[in-house]
Amino acid sequence: MSAAVLRVGVTGAGGFIGSNLMLALSERGVEAVGIPHKADDAQLSDLFSGVDLVVHLAGVNRPADPAEFWSGNVVFTQRIVDALAGQGRIVPLVLASSIQAARDTPYGRSKRDAEDIVRAYGLRTGAPVHVLRLPNVFGKWCRPDYNSVVATFCHNIARGLPVRIDDPAAEIGLLYIDDLIDAFVSIATSGQSAAPGPVHRITIGSLADQIRAFRDSRTSLVTAPVGSGLVRALHATYLSYVPPQNFAYPLRAHEDQRGLFAEFLKTGDSGQVSVFTALPGVTRGGHYHHSKTEKFLVVQGQARFRFRHMVSGETHALETSSDQLQVVETVPGWSHDVTNIGPDQLIVVLWANELFDPARPDTIAAPLR
Structure with a gap:
């Protein structure tokens, strides 16, 4: 029954x-x-x-x-x-x-x-x-210019419209809609009642700055730590106000006879993600790092990775392809390169543990022979 x-x-x-x-x-x-x-x-x-x-x-x-x-x-x-x-x-x-x-x-x-x-x-x-x-509840589907400053800021900033700030230092308490809904659902399903929370405290000026940073991340590619807490909730809310015609945005690609390279995502403390291609027979790389580390994932094609220890001269090679979904890591002190050994274009996703700094690139040329 x-x-x-x-x-x-x-x-x-x-x-x-x-x-x-x-x-x-x-x-x-x-x-x-x-x-x-x-x-x-x-x-x-x-x-x-x-x-x-x-x-x-x-x-x-x-x-x-x-x-x-x-x-x-x-x-x-x-x-x-x-x-x-x-x-x-x-x-x-x-x-x-x-x-x-x-x-x-x-x-x-x-x-x-x-x-x-x-x-x-x-x-x-x-x-x-x-x-x-x-307190002030915010989240997706809230009306801008009505009773939520978060909704108004998100709506206007996502559309390039100005926002009005009378006192940037004024502090408000914010309750995220998902946390409130959890409280309602708990009452409905178990009869247990508790004050919904957490209630986040933030100044009006900091709120506007954070939402502008979400907008600017499309050009800087630097994303905030959006995995938890108030920043996570604000990021989800901001995206809910982006017009459908702006759901996608372009990346800047650097292209030459080898293929193309484009940065995709940067973080403040966890490195960056890029993507590159290589035409058949093309080799990319041929350098080593002292501290920088990388992870490579072939998502299309076949690749040969080669490594050479900068002191001992020890060498190593491995082959991988998009059929294997295998992560290849570069190791400090080993020069490395990657060659497209297949008939089709090679596409590789690359994560590096730090943002590229032209003043301290930690990338020293050392072609493998």
Whole structure:
């Protein structure tokens, strides 16, 4: 007998957070039910029938009329809890509130009142309730020029548009959308609630500089350490705002009678990746390094690598091809070259452990005989 499918109702399902949550729930086999803001009381009751949990994301934060704070945040929340209470069963409720609820502003008061309504629902019905006060949330699909400076910076910088910075030293706290979604999914699937995080601290000036660095990496080829933390999250977010017509960018190739050479990717502390070609019968290289190390991978064709020890004169040779997917390493103190021994163009991917420095190239000519 198959297990029952979890059903989660989501208000604000078409918004920034809602779109991410609906997709994440569907990935996990959860049936996500979007709850329209314009649904009347009868429709709300029908939509909530059979749901196991409701995540309340809908709200108003930048209305033309401040009175909409009350109708959009307070009245609608009351209608939500009334419809849930009328189900005659316990339905847990998650409210996405805001750190602005601590402020005495029309928006802050409306979010605080919504929190009180949700807590009262929990006390009245015995339903578990989870109130999450969220800082600035950023990530893919957030609207620029609305409520996320990250979205605005990413959108504008990706398109060559200016960004406005009043105080570069002003610090903000940022919560990445994936970390928030993980918190919602944890509540939905296990009932366990925890403050979503981490909340990253960064100045407005540093934020803009980092996003500009992502843009500039297409010409400098130097990528930031985008594998973890805030930089990883900002990098993913920035790329989500790149227009489709700019998904690809060209590399600068150096070409001569031997073939071509092009740098592909550079890092601050882990070297760089390049690609080169060689025509049939062509030999490239013929040098040694004192400290620089390299890894070669033949992705098309056949190659012979030769090595000679610079002191002992010992030699070594090996052959490899794209059929083997074999990494060949160069060793400090050994001169080396590579020859295309096949009938087709040779294509090789090359990683070096350091960026090329023309002032200290650590590449000394020593042709092999």
